[in-house]
Amino acid sequence: MSRSAHPAGPRHADVMTEGHYTAPPADLNALDEKVWARTVTRDEDGAITVGGIGATRLAEEFGTPAYFLDESDFRARCRAWADAFGPGADVFYAGKAFLSRAVVRWLQEEGLNLDVCSGGELTTALDAGMPAERIAFHGNNKTVAEIERAVTAGVGRIVLDSFQEIARVAHIAQRLGKRQRVQIRVTVGVEAHTHEFIATAHEDQKFGIALAGGQAAEAVRRALTLDGLELIGIHSHIGSQIFDMAGFEVSARRVVQLLAEVRDEHGVELPEIDLGGGLGIAYTSEDDPREPHEIAKALGDIVTRECEAAGLATPRISVEPGRAIVGPTAFTLYEVGTIKPLEGLRTYVSVDGGMSDNIRTALYDAEYTVVLASRTSDAEPMLARVVGKHCESGDIVVKDAFLPSDLAPGDLIAVPATGAYCRSMASNYNHALRPPVVAVRDGQARVIVRRETEEDLLRLDVG
Numbered sequence: 001m002s003r004s005a006h007p008a009g010p011r012h013a014d015v016m017t018e019g020h021y022t023a024p025p026a027d028l029n030a031l032d033e034k035v036w037a038r039t040v041t042r043d044e045d046g047a048i049t050v051g052g053i054g055a056t057r058l059a060e061e062f063g064t065p066a067y068f069l070d071e072s073d074f075r076a077r078c079r080a081w082a083d084a085f086g087p088g089a090d091v092f093y094a095g096k097a098f099l100s101r102a103v104v105r106w107l108q109e110e111g112l113n114l115d116v117c118s119g120g121e122l123t124t125a126l127d128a129g130m131p132a133e134r135i136a137f138h139g140n141n142k143t144v145a146e147i148e149r150a151v152t153a154g155v156g157r158i159v160l161d162s163f164q165e166i167a168r169v170a171h172i173a174q175r176l177g178k179r180q181r182v183q184i185r186v187t188v189g190v191e192a193h194t195h196e197f198i199a200t201a202h203e204d205q206k207f208g209i210a211l212a213g214g215q216a217a218e219a220v221r222r223a224l225t226l227d228g229l230e231l232i233g234i235h236s237h238i239g240s241q242i243f244d245m246a247g248f249e250v251s252a253r254r255v256v257q258l259l260a261e262v263r264d265e266h267g268v269e270l271p272e273i274d275l276g277g278g279l280g281i282a283y284t285s286e287d288d289p290r291e292p293h294e295i296a297k298a299l300g301d302i303v304t305r306e307c308e309a310a311g312l313a314t315p316r317i318s319v320e321p322g323r324a325i326v327g328p329t330a331f332t333l334y335e336v337g338t339i340k341p342l343e344g345l346r347t348y349v350s351v352d353g354g355m356s357d358n359i360r361t362a363l364y365d366a367e368y369t370v371v372l373a374s375r376t377s378d379a380e381p382m383l384a385r386v387v388g389k390h391c392e393s394g395d396i397v398v399k400d401a402f403l404p405s406d407l408a409p410g411d412l413i414a415v416p417a418t419g420a421y422c423r424s425m426a427s428n429y430n431h432a433l434r435p436p437v438v439a440v441r442d443g444q445a446r447v448i449v450r451r452e453t454e455e456d457l458l459r460l461d462v463g
């Protein structure tokens with residue numbers, strides 16, 4: 001990397017060994033539409049706005065840190081997925097990305113189904129009125145109590161994850177006098193992340209039942225003989241933040257191969273396949289996610305082609321996007337506190353949240369961008385690291401980003417694309433109060449998950 005590639009000045013050049021950016025963006029005030037929710041823009045005063053409401057007003061009314069979710073963008077993304085896959089397929093929103101009762105109602109109104117993977121998620125879904133038959137229940141270690149609740153509620157499918165669970169769900173369903181619709185989750189020997197996928201010979205992880213060694217075929221054999229189960233299909237989920245469709249291609253091919261084996265052995269054509277979620281979004285300007293219609297076409301073509309080759313009727317396809325729906329719809333707004341320039345390194349910008357509201361950077365080395373949100377600035381770019389207020393040096397929100405060098409305590413900064421796996425993974429580390437989620441739409445802002453209070457903390461601590 002040449003020093004001249006850094007308009008920010010040579011003093012930054014030596015330290016850009018691990019960061020995302022090689023140079024500051026041409027315009028620090030610009031909002032790349034790829035990473036921001038659709039209604040986000042800057043108003044005349046230079047502050048960013050979402051749904052027509054400015055960041056300064058939002059911060060005054062709801063405090064910081066807080067997640068602001070663009071409701072019309074969320075709904076538009078739901079519709080884009082539903083339209084792309086059409087009536088012949090099913091889109092299940094993966095609730096673990098972010099779930100609340102308002103979200104459940106939006107999903108219903110926009111025609112999506114819902115994946116849950118715990119009793120808490122199931123309760124939220126049912127409480128908000130999601131019809132049980134539109135719910136899929138996932139997880140590698142569902143408890144007996146959770147299975148009983150799911151079967152009793154009449155969920156549309158339980159995705160079976162192990163041999164023990166095949167027996168367990170069959171037994172519970174039979175005891176409750178039900179026949180539970182199920183899919184079997186298989187691992188296809190593909191692990192996909194971002195721009196590449198890795199073919200793995202054996203599956204050294206906790207999810208699913210391996211196709212390799214005939215395990216999945218044996219699982220189908222067992223499920224077909226059990227009265228409590230109605231086996232409707234095969235499920236495969238291959239990774240997260242995936243841009244390259246090649247991993248899905250391998251996955252679909254292997255799942256269809258299993259369907260053909262099942263037909264040959266049992267004379268049964270399983271009617272459904274679920275290709276999971278994991279579709280990537282843009283966290284930074286470098287990311288180029290696929291649009292839902294491209295994904296739908298690619299997956300549909302692969303499955304149709306493989307089924308034709310195997311002489312099978314094309315099964316009904318389902319997909320489970322979580323991040324790709326909610327991720328881009330929200331940003332986190334923080335207030336800047338202490339600013340600490342480290343000469344020759346970078347400037348540490350501390351905010352009033354951190355790893356308790358966004359663990360992804362610490363957990364996965366995730367990339368994020370950040371902008372000054374309460375105003376614009378023409379000051380020189382400054383290489384910054386946005387850190388939280390927690391007692392942990394790994395408490396980093398944005399590893400490397402350029403912010404204007406006139407940044408001052410009290411300024412608001414915003415980190416985009418925090419809709420998925422931020423509030424849902426938030427913690428109370430250091431007794432932090434988990435931030436609210438505020439839905440903004442057409443000039444109206446509404447709290448859908450309120451901020452925790454110190455009273456909430458003390459209520460759990462029963463002395």
Ligand SMILES: *Cc1c(COP(=O)(O)O)cnc(C)c1O
Pocket residue numbers: 094096097115138237239240241276277278279320321322323324420
């Ligand atoms: C996590 C998960 C998803 C959603 O993943 P995203 O990356 O949010 O799209 C879908 N299906 C299953 C089984 C999952 O575990």
